[in-house]
Amino acid sequence: MKAVIQRMLRAAVSVDGEVVGKISRGYMILLGVEAGDSVSKGSALAAKISKLRIFADENGKTNLSITDVGGEILAISQFTLCADCSHGNRPSFIGAAPPDEANMLYESFCGSLEGLGLPVQKGIFGADMKIDMLCDGPFTVTLSI
Numbered sequence: 001m002k003a004v005i006q007r008m009l010r011a012a013v014s015v016d017g018e019v020v021g022k023i024s025r026g027y028m029i030l031l032g033v034e035a036g037d038s039v040s041k042g043s044a045l046a047a048k049i050s051k052l053r054i055f056a057d058e059n060g061k062t063n064l065s066i067t068d069v070g071g072e073i074l075a076i077s078q079f080t081l082c083a084d085c086s087h088g089n090r091p092s093f094i095g096a097a098p099p100d101e102a103n104m105l106y107e108s109f110c111g112s113l114e115g116l117g118l119p120v121q122k123g124i125f126g127a128d129m130k131i132d133m134l135c136d137g138p139f140t141v142t143l144s145i
Contacts, residue, residue, distance in 0.1 A: 001041045001105070002032040002081045005141045007054055011074045011133035013123040020129075021121035026071030028133055031109060032081025033102040034095050042105050045145045046112035049073075054139055062139075066118060073113055076123040076131065077106045099126060 005027050012022040029049065055064040055071070066073070079102065083091035097105065103125045113120050123129045 001034060001037045001045055001109075001145050003045055003049065003143045004030040004078070004081065005049060005052065005054075005143065006030075006133070007136040007139040008074070009134040009136045011131065013074060013076060013121075014130045014132070015124050015127045020124055021074050023072035023074045023119075023121050025069065025136075026073055026119075027066055028074045028076065028131070030076050030078035030081060031106055032078050033097040033105045034082050035097050037097055037105055039105065039108045041145045042109035043112045045143060046109055046116060048143060048145070050113065050116045050118060052141065054141060067116075072119045072121065074121045074123075075106070075110050075113070076129065077102065077125045 008023065008026055008028050010024050011028045012019050014020065050067060051065055053065050054062050055069045057063040079093060079096045082093055082096035084095055085091050096102065106125060110120050110122055
C-alpha cells in the first residue's frame with residue numbers, strides 16, 4: 001500500500017462537474033492499493049498518517065499532527081501509484097490490486113482514519129476525477145507499508 005500525503009489549505013474533488021468531496025486545512029491522500037495488501041496494512045498506514053507531524057507549531061517547526069490542528073482528509077484512490085515503469089515507456093499496472101479488492105481496502109483505510117477521529121471526505125472509486133487543491137508549503141510525504 002502506497003500513500004502520497006500532501007498538506008493542503010483546501011482541496012476538492014469533482015466527478016462529472018459535481019463536487020463529491022471537499023476539505024479545508026488538512027491532507028489530501030492519494031492511496032495506491034497493491035496486490036497482496038490487507039486490511040491490517042491499511043490500518044497501520046492510517047495510524048502512521050494520524051501521527052505524522054508535518055504541521056508547523058508556534059515556533060514554525062513541523063511538530064504538529066493533523067489531529068493537533070483539527071485538520072481534515074480528502075482520500076483519493078489512485079491505482080497509478082502502483083505503476084511499474086521499469087520496462088519500456090508504457091506503465092504496467094499488473095502490481096495493482098484487482099478493482100473489487102482495491103475498493104474494499106480503500107474503504108477500509110478511510111474507515112480506519114475515521115476510527116481515529118479524523119474527518120474524511122472521499123473521491124469516487126474508479127471515476128474520472130478532477131482535483132482542485134491549494135497545497136500548503138508545498139509539503140508532500142510518501143509512505144509505503
